[in-house]
Amino acid sequence: MGTAVPLNISLPRYGAYWWRDTLAARSGLPSLAGGVSGDVPELGQKVALALTIIGVVSLAAFLTLR
Numbered sequence: 829m830g831t832a833v834p835l836n837i838s839l840p841r842y843g844a845y846w847w848r849d850t851l852a853a854r855s856g857l858p859s860l861a862g863g864v865s866g867d868v869p870e871l872g873q874k875v876a877l878a879l880t881i882i883g884v885v886s887l888a889a890f891l892t893l894r
Contacts (some may be wrong), residue, residue: 868876
């Protein structure tokens with residue numbers, strides 16, 4: 829038995845999101861740790877609303893026609 833320290837003890841410890849933030853910084857892309865910054869464009873809101881309405885209508889039609 830030597831005095832060597834096990835590998836899992838000798839490695840530095842980082843926060844839970846250290847790898848994600850490090851890779852984002854290296855890639856030049858913004859980090860999404862705090863969520864997406866800025867408002868959603870108006871077109872995006874309209875598309876999301878349209879898809880939600882289409883989904884609800886198709887689900888209602890499916891459930892009533894079974």
